[in-house]
Amino acid sequence: MTAIAPLLVELLTEELPPRALARLADAFAQGMVERLNARALIGAADRAPVFERHATPRRLAVVVHAVRAHAPPQRTRLKVLPVSIALDAHSRPTPVLSKKLAALGMEQWQWSDLERAVDGKNEALFIHRTQAGATLTEGLQTALDEILKTLPAPKTMRYPRAKAFSNRVATRSEREDSMSNTASAKRHSCSVIGKCARESVQFVRPAHRLIALHGERIVPVTALGLSAGRTTLGHRFLSNGEIDIPHADAYVETLRDIGHVQVDLDARRAAIRAQLLKQAGDAHVLMPDALLDEVTALVEWPAVYAGRFDAAFLSLPPECLILTMQTHQKYFALRNASGALQPHFLLVSNLDTPTPEQIIAGNERVVRARLADAQFFFKQDRKLLLAERAPQLDAVVYHRQLGSQWQRVKRIEAIACAIAARIGADQAHAARAAQLAKADLLTQMVGEFPELQGVMGQYYARLDFEPEEVARACAEHYQPRFSGDTLPSTLAGVAVALADKLETLVGLFGIGQCPTSDKDPFALRRAALGLLRILLEKALPLDLEALLRLSFEQFGAVPSVNDPTEPLLDFFYDRLRILLRERGHRADEIEAVLSTRPMRLDDLSIRLDAVHAFNVLPDAAALAAAHKRIANILKKSADTAHAEV
Incomplete structure (x- = not known):
């Protein structure tokens, strides 16, 4: 009878890259299950495999339930x-x-x-x-060999791995040398054996141990120069020595109770989130998913502690403080009920201790230095007005075929002024915002935190006593930055945002830098979708082709730019189809509206609603068929008349 038991596979390594840990864990577990299932080594054929994927900073593991020691015989038909x-x-x-x-x-x-x-x-x-079914040893060995070569690691490293000498039979000369009493023979023996007993291994991080347990039985497989066993290591500081895993089912509990390691990635994330909320009390925790995922991948036994910093740093823009804490220190910032940033932070430690005072004090010293740097950058930036920085963009290359950033700014300014006149915006504000919008790229704060471009421009413009609409447009001209992002709220912001995206698309398409099926280095798809969203959702009375012609005119001094109007229109309509499908419109209704290539999008929603209203009529199909027949008859008549002439 075929033995069925859970299978545990764990690879113990040096610290894995935290931002890639979840992706590595998924690939390791899914790859193992798919390959074992393909060899009929998992459970019943009529049920989906059941498995648990685990990962910590130092391990990738999977527990697969109902795994066979031998696959059932396979009936094959051979030509x-x-x-x-x-x-x-x-x-x-x-x-x-x-x-x-x-x-x-x-x-x-x-x-x-x-x-x-x-x-x-x-x-x-x-x-x-x-044919006899595969054994678990054969199937698992093949699966390991394939998976470890295809894991989605951001980078791999090559390192020497000691290879068990017992796997190789020594030659006669080596045995004779090892038995010799002469020093020269011993040196020669060590040299030969040393060369043969080491191999070079390539993996994302050096691997130290391999566990492969089918129930309580060790599966004799190898990987990365390691032979499978049942021992692993627990927490670096809270655990002592090797830990034996008695049974595959006991993996999670054994590491939790003896090793002080919480191996379940999702459970560890939930535990961190719960501790953050508990420590925050009445305050609101700024808890972006990316940061929560990263700290989850950095700890094995999480503990959340609260720290504080000097309230004097609150005079800085809150975005500076938040990014400093999140990006550099992996801290969680806190806001009060009214939304004001608090001089407190929460840190996730890998050490649970009843006396965390030293941990907290050390982190407070570090964050104080980081915030002092941010304060220094802010003060240095304030020594120069944005209007004084803007002309310095002439020394910054935008693209070798399209000139400098300042030349780009002047093109954006001209486009923005023309758009402002058509949508009723203040042309002076639009022109001023276009001149200043890119100036913060030269500030030290944006140099340290590129994510703050536009945001810092808004703060510096306000401090320079620029009009509020101009200041807001400096930040809003990047919007929408991503899918679902908010749109510019000011007319000047709308004008500059459209101008910025049009200049980018026309310029890069004009020199042949179009996105391909798998590459879009200049994020032109995102720029096109942002432009279309503004035109649609703001219901702007702007002609798409006229906007492209207007933008192309600004490249008159750049002979390398060819007119990209037609390919860009095709590009826009392709993006528009995707955008409208995501909003729930039917493909045939979208095609019915876009087949006429409308140049204005402000009434597109009305057209789609009208087509949909017609489609739900009982006689819609018959009317459409009659229209198609009439169109074909008229076309045939026109062709005949043309032939007679």
Whole structure:
């Protein structure tokens, strides 16, 4: 009877890259399950495999339930030869058939052993065989070999791995040298054995141990120069020595109770979130998913502690403080009920201790230095007005074929002014915002935190006593930054945002830098979707082709830019189809509206609603068919008249 038990596979390594840990864990677990299931080594064929994927900073693991020690026998159907080759004109076996069957181990055979069946357009002879199923050792070894080569690691490293000498039989000369009493012979022996006993291994991080347990039995497989066993290591500081895993089912509990390691990635994330909320009390925790995922991948036994910093730093823009804490220190900032940033933070430690005072004090010293740096950058930036920085963009190359950033700013300014006039915006504000919008790229704060471009421009513009609409447009001209992001709220912001995206798209398409199926280095798809969203959701009375012509005119001094209007319009309509499908519109209704290539999008929603209202009418299909027949008749009549002329 086939033994069925849970299978545990764990690879213990040096610290894995935290931002890639979840992706590595998923690939490791999914790859293992898929490959074992393909060899019929998992559970019943009519049920989906059940498994648990685990990961900590130092390990990748999977527990697969209901794994067989041996796969059931496999019934296979093997094509032998086409009938035209296997049989002669009198339907007698040819020598070719006899040789083929002998090669398949069938020297003695009968006609009942063969099946004659249609194979495509011809007939062929087949044999049916029952083959023994794969063993778990064979299947797991193959799965490990394949998975470890294909894991989605951001980078791999090559390192020497000691190879068990017992896996290799020493040569006679090596045995004689090892038995020799002379110093020279011993040196020679060590040299030979040392070269043979080490190999170079490539993996994302050096691996130290491998566990492969089927129930309580060790599966004798190898990976990365390691032989499978049942021992692992627990927490670096809260655990002592090796830990034996008695049974695959006991993996999670053993590491939790003895090793102080919470191996379940999702459970560890939930535990951290719960501790953060508990420590925050009445305050609101700024808890972006990316940061929560990263700290989850950095700890094995999480503990959350609260720290504080000097309230004087609150005079800085809150975005500076938040990014400093999140990006550099992996801290969680806190806001009060009114939304004001608090001089407190929460940190996730890998050490649970009743006396965390030293941990907290050390982190407070570090964050104080980081915030002092941010304060210094802010004060240095304030020594120069944004309007004084803007012309310095002439020394910054935007693109070698498109000139400097300042030349780009002047193009954006001209486009923004023209758009502002058409949508009723203040042209002076739009022009001023376009001039200043890129100036914060030269500030030290944006140099340290590129994510703050636009945000710092808004703060510095306000401190320079620029009009509020100008200041807000400095930040809003990047919007929407991503799918679902908010749109500019000011008319000047709308004008500059459209101008910025149009200049980017026309310029890069004009020099042939169009996105391909798998590459979009300049994020042109995102720029196009942002532009379309603004035109649609703001219901702006702007002609798409006229906007492209207007933008192309600004590149008159750049001879390398060719007119990209037609390919860009095709690009826009492709993006528009995707955008409208995501909003729930039917593909045929979208095509009915976009087939006319409308240049204004402000009434697109009305058109789609009208087409949908027609589609739900009882006679819609008949009316559409009649219209199609009439159109075909008219087309045929026109073609005939043209031929007669």
